[in-house]
Amino acid sequence: xxxxxxxxxxxxxxxxxxxxxxxxxxxxGVAVLEEGILLREKGITIPILVLGxxxxxxxxxxxxxKLTITASSIxxxxxxxxxxxxxxxxxxxxxxxxTGMERIGVHYYSAEEFLKTSLRCKNVEVEGIxxxxxxxxxxxxxxxxxxxxxxKEVLSLYNKLSVKPPQLKHMANSGAILQVPESYFDLxxxxxxxxxxxxxxxxxxxxxxxxxxxxKSKVVYxxxxxxxxxxxxxxxxxxDHLVRTVTVPVGYGDGYFRNMxxxxxxxxxxxxxxxxxxxxxxQIVVNIEKxxxxxxxxxxxxxxxxxxxISCEDLAEWAHxxxxxxxxxxxxxxxxxxxxx
Ligand SMILES: Cc1ncc(COP(=O)(O)O)c(C=O)c1O
Numbered sequence: 001x002x003x004x005x006x007x008x009x010x011x012x013x014x015x016x017x018x019x020x021x022x023x024x025x026x027x028x029g030v031a032v033l034e035e036g037i038l039l040r041e042k043g044i045t046i047p048i049l050v051l052g053x054x055x056x057x058x059x060x061x062x063x064x065x066k067l068t069i070t071a072s073s074i075x076x077x078x079x080x081x082x083x084x085x086x087x088x089x090x091x092x093x094x095x096x097x098x099t100g101m102e103r104i105g106v107h108y109y110s111a112e113e114f115l116k117t118s119l120r121c122k123n124v125e126v127e128g129i130x131x132x133x134x135x136x137x138x139x140x141x142x143x144x145x146x147x148x149x150x151x152k153e154v155l156s157l158y159n160k161l162s163v164k165p166p167q168l169k170h171m172a173n174s175g176a177i178l179q180v181p182e183s184y185f186d187l188x189x190x191x192x193x194x195x196x197x198x199x200x201x202x203x204x205x206x207x208x209x210x211x212x213x214x215x216k217s218k219v220v221y222x223x224x225x226x227x228x229x230x231x232x233x234x235x236x237x238x239x240d241h242l243v244r245t246v247t248v249p250v251g252y253g254d255g256y257f258r259n260m261x262x263x264x265x266x267x268x269x270x271x272x273x274x275x276x277x278x279x280x281x282x283q284i285v286v287n288i289e290k291x292x293x294x295x296x297x298x299x300x301x302x303x304x305x306x307x308x309x310i311s312c313e314d315l316a317e318w319a320h321x322x323x324x325x326x327x328x329x330x331x332x333x334x335x336x337x338x339x340x341x
Pocket of ligand 1: 003051132172173174175189192193199
């Protein structure tokens with residue numbers, strides 16, 4: 001179940017979904033109803049699970065678009081049961097068990113009543129049951145193992161109730177795919193790993209991946225800046241000698257975070273150069289010192305050119321965040337261009 005939420009981690013929801021469908025994915029995972037509806041409207045026909053919590057008035061829309069619903073409490077399960085009854089159809093649901101995230105889902109220690117209620121529902125097909133790891137990308141496996149044990153404990157309730165568990169039991173996100181094969185069950189839910197980025201620095205890199213995405217722009221302006229002539233808003237940077245600079249049309253309005261100011265670098269003509277001054281909404285200025293660069297030259301913000309590279313992790317470090325936030329914040333005004341590798 002490739003996870004395609006937040007515009008497929010910035011890569012473009014519809015195109016990634018089409019590719020995944022072509023490649024034979026059994027299921028897609030998204031976060032919210034609207035993402036699922038968009039995929040149906042664009043002709044995606046394979047099953048789609050909406051992983052997030054639901055509001056009661058959304059249930060008919062799930063049913064109309066044949067989207068699989070996450071049932072995360074007894075109340076919500078009964079809302080689904082009632083709406084499906086009124087619409088004279090069967091709702092497909094996956095039960096969400098909270099094994100240690102404290103976000104949505106029924107606590108593992110009160111799951112029995114939840115499972116029993118689900119077995120009584122007539123208008124609901126319980127196709128799956130799942131949980132989510134809080135720390136599966138950490139080097140210390142303790143909390144992850146505890147969550148896995150709790151999930152298994154819940155699954156064993158089916159045995160106790162003498163009924164077969166749902167067909168699709170699942171728990172593994174990227175961290176667990178890399179580190180906890182025991183958590184694979186019937187399907188895995190890769191998010192960031194699918195896009196070629198590791199979920200953390202410390203995770204065991206047991207599968208080799210390569211970033212699917214490069215972020216590029218072009219030089220739109222060249223100038224020479226005299227000593228003590230500050231660059232950009234707030235006049236936060238100036239040189240003590242004459243430098244050449246180029247201006248690049250990207251900024252925090254595109255998701256090139258402002259708090260990377262005075263840290264970020266870009267690649268021009270196979271060399272890394274510093275971004276100087278404060279990152280603005282739509283433009284950055286790059287100090288190329290005495291080197292040559294011309295209008296229209298390619299500027300790599302994230303990606304590689306020969307042996308020189310800037311990774312998603314680099315941007316995350318400069319912005320004091322995690323790679324997930326870098327990818328999901330690349331704004332929709334940045335055109336996506338798709339190429340077969
Ligand atoms: C329920 C669920 N499963 C899987 C994932 C994928 O996570 P990751 O990108 O760490 O693989 C997410 C994302 O946070 C999620 O919320």
